[in-house]
Amino acid sequence: MAAYxxxxxxxxxxxxxxYTPDGNAGFNVTGVGFQPDFVWAKSLKYSxxxxxxxxxxxxxxxxxxxxxxxxxxxxxxxxxxDSDGFTVGNLSDWNYNNDDINAYCWKAATSNxxxxxxxxxxxxxxxxxxxxxxxxxxxxxxxxxxxxGHGIGKNVDLIFARxxxxxxxxxxxxxxxxxxxxxxxxxxxxxxxxxGSGTNDSNVFSALYNFSAYxxxxxxxxxxxxVKGYSKIGKYEGNGADDGTFVNCGFKPAFIMIKCxxxxxxxxxxxxxxxxxxGDIQFISPNLSNSLRNMDDNPGIDILSNGFxxxxxxxxxxxxxxxxxxxxxxxxxxxxxxGIPATAR
Numbered sequence: 001m002a003a004y005x006x007x008x009x010x011x012x013x014x015x016x017x018x019y020t021p022d023g024n025a026g027f028n029v030t031g032v033g034f035q036p037d038f039v040w041a042k043s044l045k046y047s048x049x050x051x052x053x054x055x056x057x058x059x060x061x062x063x064x065x066x067x068x069x070x071x072x073x074x075x076x077x078x079x080x081x082d083s084d085g086f087t088v089g090n091l092s093d094w095n096y097n098n099d100d101i102n103a104y105c106w107k108a109a110t111s112n113x114x115x116x117x118x119x120x121x122x123x124x125x126x127x128x129x130x131x132x133x134x135x136x137x138x139x140x141x142x143x144x145x146x147x148x149g150h151g152i153g154k155n156v157d158l159i160f161a162r163x164x165x166x167x168x169x170x171x172x173x174x175x176x177x178x179x180x181x182x183x184x185x186x187x188x189x190x191x192x193x194x195x196g197s198g199t200n201d202s203n204v205f206s207a208l209y210n211f212s213a214y215x216x217x218x219x220x221x222x223x224x225x226x227v228k229g230y231s232k233i234g235k236y237e238g239n240g241a242d243d244g245t246f247v248n249c250g251f252k253p254a255f256i257m258i259k260c261x262x263x264x265x266x267x268x269x270x271x272x273x274x275x276x277x278x279g280d281i282q283f284i285s286p287n288l289s290n291s292l293r294n295m296d297d298n299p300g301i302d303i304l305s306n307g308f309x310x311x312x313x314x315x316x317x318x319x320x321x322x323x324x325x326x327x328x329x330x331x332x333x334x335x336x337x338x339g340i341p342a343t344a345r
Contacts, residue, residue: 005227006229015031016103019101022098025079027090029087037056038106041101042102043096044284046096048092049067049289050289060078060079063162063220065170065185066288102271109126120138120146121137123136131224134221135148145207149204173196231328233326235261236310236324237323242312243311246308252332254330256270256328258326262322263319266288267286299312301317
């Protein structure tokens with residue numbers, strides 16, 4: 001019988017670390033377990049912008065998920081990717097004394113590669129095993145769709161797209177919502193038409209001119225695919241009750257991000273790497289600079305050995321008859337290739 005999953009240790013590809021900095025430049029964040037290629041970080045105590053740094057654009061250069069901004073240089077931001085984490089300068093978003101900061105870390109590849117599968121060449125760092133890649137490309141189109149190689153080797157299910165030249169909104173495409181359901185990462189807005197209506201397969205995705213690709217300008221794309229036992233991009237329907245929907249992911253999640261597709265509700269990530277059990281969970285929103293907050297009915301969500309269950313009637317997670325799209329990444333598969341089962345939080 002084939003193994004349930006090829007990834008017994010999800011933390012070799014993705015990890016969440018919470019660190020408490022001292023405010024001094026050169027602060028080392030360790031415990032990631034690998035050298036990250038994409039770090040997405042947020043203060044849990046204070047109103048600070050989200051910060052996103054990746055190995056294609058390089059250190060000391062960041063974009064922010066809560067802003068319609070092309071980003072720029074941060075001399076005192078993330079200053080190096082290290083073998084077990086990263087180092088930060090004294091910029092408060094990364095290093096405010098005695099803050100608590102969550103850093104979501106992904107592993108891609110050890111070096112850049114040039115992908116020639118699309119209409120234009122793209123620079124790619126891809127982790128095919130874990131279904132993740134960082135992509136940078138410059139479109140030459142003046143209308144229609146541009147196909148761009150992503151390097152994952154399987155269908156992409158979720159893409160974050162950001163102009164590196166202009167202060168446009170972030171575009172978010174999912175296979176669940178398609179061309180007419182593009183969302184905006186930096187706002188709570190409902191879906192709109194716009195990302196790309198061309199080919200989206202194991203080699204390329206399509207980006208539409210004037211939305212997720214613009215003639216002569218660089219764009220950044222973070223690409224994710226569902227991988228059995230490790231990651232899942234999907235959707236569920238809300239019922240408006242405290243006894244909400246159960247979502248079977250096939251693993252115990254370490255990370256969940258949820259967005260209502262039908263209404264102007266915030267993006268939400270449960271902050272679950274705090275001491276305790278289900279019932280202690282608060283939330284942060286990638287479209288807001290706010291610190292941690294509770295849902296209307298705490299705890300909001302239960303994290304289980306095989307997925308998660310909504311425990312609130314709050315519209316952010318469970319508006320009646322609305323659909324919600326989610327990205328979940330594993331802490332532990334429901335059962336490893338050696339038969340070890342996961343446990344609930």
